[in-house]
Amino acid sequence: MSEDDPDHSLRESVEQSRHGAPAVGAVVRDRFESNEVFQRIIAAADDEIDTGLRELFFSALAAGFAITLTFLIYASMYAEYDGDPILSGLLYPIGFIYIILGGYQLYTENTLPPVALVLERLASLPALLRVWTVVLIGNFVGGTFGALVLAFTGVFSPEASIAATDIAMKGMETPFWDLFFKGAFAGLIVAGVVWLDFASRDTITRFFLVYMAFLMIPFADLFHVVVSFTEVMYLVFNGQVALYAGMSQFVLPVLLGNTIGGVLLVTVVNYFQTTERRLEDARRDGAERQLTIREWLIGGLAGRAYVPARPGKESRLPEDQLGIEERMEARYGSDVTDHGEHYRDGDAEQTSDVADYPKNE
Known part of the structure; x- marks a missing residue:
């Protein structure tokens, strides 16, 4: 069955959570491999x-x-x-x-x-x-x-x-x-x-x-x-x-x-x-996203929605799944995001020039 087939797409969506995690095993439907777990x-x-x-x-x-x-x-x-x-x-x-x-x-x-x-x-x-x-x-x-x-x-x-x-x-x-x-x-x-x-x-x-x-x-x-x-x-x-x-x-x-x-x-x-x-499966919503060593050691970022894409790679996420800074950059260029700072530290999400944009869910 082709991956472009509508039946294949429907089956794949039913067998995955909204985060892309498998609901059934790929090889044996009622048993997960270690990668899937x-x-x-x-x-x-x-x-x-x-x-x-x-x-x-x-x-x-x-x-x-x-x-x-x-x-x-x-x-x-x-x-x-x-x-x-x-x-x-x-x-x-x-x-x-x-x-x-x-x-x-x-x-x-x-x-x-x-x-x-x-x-x-x-x-x-x-x-x-x-x-x-x-x-x-x-x-x-x-x-x-x-x-x-x-x-x-x-x-x-x-x-x-x-x-x-x-x-x-x-x-x-x-x-x-x-x-x-x-x-x-x-x-x-x-x-x-x-x-x-x-x-x-x-x-x-x-x-x-x-x-x-x-x-x-x-x-x-x-x-x-x-x-x-x-x-x-x-x-x-x-x-x-x-x-x-x-x-x-x-x-x-x-x-x-x-x-x-x-x-x-x-x-x-x-x-x-x-x-x-x-690496690809676990980050299905954006495999290129990863914290730098400095952010990993002393930063407050947590979760795929707030982890920046690695330099030199363009995010494959649709705009409605991007973070606030990424939406701003996608729409208006990188100069706009240079004027505002966006980070998530615990419960606190702070923005300066991008406060009117909705938080990524």
Whole structure:
């Protein structure tokens, strides 16, 4: 079938998202190749990287609340089944199911999509750090409120309260480097789930994927940073641990381990095992767009709509998909854009002489 055939064009449009990411596999329709999974991740990351601070924070806050459910049910079942490691952990994944299927922002989940965008130089390192910081703060605030409720209300039974303390103290008593490496394996699990989530095509598959993967954390005695933080805050509110000690001895090594495990062991490895074809596929809306090294290191740009085309190449995008400066240059020449400055830094988009032109969606 010719690519110029109307039926081919219709089929291609149905099988792609509005960002050009594949909805079906090219070789086998119900199975994605690594390049196609990467392309879907880039499309999702591109849509999320310039999300407003308010949206990011409250989505992360909801994720922190959801993690409280994991701590609640784990401690309750631990008490109910006398600490049986299998029965106690059967409902541990409940909070993560809420988060991933509900589309909330979890710190460890964000070690894959935004990092992939940074590796493609479609987002700067400061933009990545902005996302990580806001999401982590939101997760911690949500976990703090959850721990506060569990510590000062009757949600926990007396037996579950003792079990919750025992679970949290176990982490506090674990050596720093043991926590780090346990956290690294947990980070590998979470980032791996995200990669497989983008390879899945239906909610039932995603549900069982999340459930089975996150069972590994309690069964293997691993640690997730947001759960660990919630446990620490529970101990702090009960006066059993000082905040600084809990953060430095428990939360910090788990945070470092989760980050290293998610970024290095999954994101970077999966990035380099895809072929060079990813460069064209992942940037389907403009393969020549890429940040300079300076912009990548210290700039605030994020997302294909705001990444400038590389010098010496003419953008192939239609005008309605161009950024404001590019529209101005296309219509009036490069001299016009020299008088105005356009950049996107977090939520702030500022222009001087081009303020009347609509923002690229």
